[in-house]
Amino acid sequence: MTWSQPDIPELPEVETIVRELRKKIIGLKIIDFWSDKEKPVHQAGGVTKFKKEIQGKKVLSVVRRAKFIVIDIDGDKTMFIHQKISGHLMYGKWEQKNGQWVSKFSGPLKEDRQNQYIRYIWIFNNSYQLAMSDVRRFSRIILVRDKDVSGLKEIRDLGPEPLELNAESFGRLFRAKKGKIKPVLMDPTFIVGIGNIYADEILWDAGVHPLSQIDKLSKDDINRIFKSTRKILRLAIRYKGDSMDDYRLPSGEKGGYQNIQKAYQQTGKKCARKDGGVITRIKIGQRSAHFCPKHQRIA
């Protein structure tokens, strides 16, 4: 099942990267591309062909769809980037020393271990670079024709964007839907961008137990989940994502959401609502869920 896959980064992390990159790379011309392996570039002709097709092209736009980064360049091609579970894009200047890429700037790009696993780099005409650090090497780039982006198998069957729904369209998703609420919230064919962190946070905020059966939830429960989804995702974007794990901003810095988490990985802590509850961890399938047994009622 899709939701049993690791889900980091989630929507707020990818949205943060896209917003930061938009300020930096739009209008820049790609003059070169380097990759340590053929693997990340998914197209016939590999890195050589990819490089030929993007060289001299200007960056027109940077957008997010679900957890993917979509960079449109001059001409009829678009770069579709999946960071997967441990990749993150960074913007800076690097140089090769003894076969290793080293940041020319001091600070987190140079010092944070999570920013040192550089697998591929785009070089721009302003001498800045866009680099992918990816400890587990699962990230991928696909060069596609602009008009084929929405038909890519990675996105064609996805559910809606949670921040583009209103209360009514959100409620409609749950009609005739069965199963436990947490795995359903994490299913990208149901709704995109919500993984283990934000599903726990949303359900804590909404006061809904992660094992609640969807067909037992009241209209009011679903409305609270809707409000909490918007609130938590927007809050996490404002905090520039959650850096408890590998994720970093394009500047190499950490996001801040891990400092205000209420449920995710807070096992044993007193519930922030001061209701006497203690955050508890349970297993749902292959994944864990964290919740407060006091105020998160099972439906």
Ligand SMILES: [Zn+2]
């Ligand atoms: Zn509580």
